[in-house]
Amino acid sequence: MRLARVIGTVVATRRSAGLEGIKLLVVQPLDEDRRPTGRPEVAADATAQAGPGHLVFMVASREGAQALPERFVPVDLAITGLVDDVHIVEAARRGGPTASWRWGH
Amino acid sequence: MYLGRVIGSVVATIKISHLEGRRLLMVDRLDTDGRVTGAYDIAVDVVQAGPGDTVLVLDEGNGARQILGLDPGAVRAVIVGIVDEVALAADR
Numbered sequence: 001m002r003l004a005r006v007i008g009t010v011v012a013t014r015r016s017a018g019l020e021g022i023k024l025l026v027v028q029p030l031d032e033d034r035r036p037t038g039r040p041e042v043a044a045d046a047t048a049q050a051g052p053g054h055l056v057f058m059v060a061s062r063e064g065a066q067a068l069p070e071r072f073v074p075v076d077l078a079i080t081g082l083v084d085d086v087h088i089v090e091a092a093r094r095g096g097p098t099a100s101w102r103w104g105h
Numbered sequence: 106m107y108l109g110r111v112i113g114s115v116v117a118t119i120k121i122s123h124l125e126g127r128r129l130l131m132v133d134r135l136d137t138d139g140r141v142t143g144a145y146d147i148a149v150d151v152v153q154a155g156p157g158d159t160v161l162v163l164d165e166g167n168g169a170r171q172i173l174g175l176d177p178g179a180v181r182a183v184i185v186g187i188v189d190e191v192a193l194a195a196d197r
Contacts, residue, residue, distance in 0.1 A: 001148075002147065003147070031145070032133065032143070047119055047120065057129075059180065064179065066179040071177045080121045080179055081129075082118070083115060083117050084118055086114075086131065089156035089157070091156075092110065092112045093133065097110065097140075098110075099190055099191055100190040103193050103195055104194075
């Protein structure tokens with residue numbers, strides 16, 4: 001799953017079968033420091049509680065459809081949670097590997 | 106699967122039922138020198154990994170559903186191992 005900021009909503013009156021009743025939101029993907037990265041995308045809201053301004057995480061590909069009540073739907077990105085807090089441990093990010101890392105085998 | 110390093114955690118009260126009671130960790134993908142690359146994933150942890158740990162990450166839905174006992178299950182990334190050693194050929 002990746003972090004994103006909800007930046008808008010989508011209204012589509014004519015939809016393919018399976019997309020009825022699904023809330024669609026425009027999301028801006030974020031890097032691990034919550035800076036925008038890449039282009040905005042449209043995600044289905046599987047929490048039913050997300051809205052513009054919310055920090056969320058989302059799951060992509062076929063697993064996006066599995067987040068929704070009906071699993072066989074034409075969806076490839078879904079919001080699966082509203083983020084309360086992201087805690088980054090800087091020492092863990094900046095340190096060396098904890099595993100033994102050997103070359104020459 | 107890929108090698109990553111746990112760099113933090115994510116707390117979310119409102120989430121889909123598949124994630125209830127699961128530990129969600131931020132994992133940064135490693136290069137062949139064991140350095141973080143900035144490419145990350147929020148992964149479900151099933152091996153009690155912690156910050157700094159070098160971990161093995163599964164990134165595929167069917168395997169994730171199998172190990173978490175979910176069907177359907179909207180999860181792809183799962184931390185499935187804590188890595189003790191990586192040994193690489195000198196000539197890559």
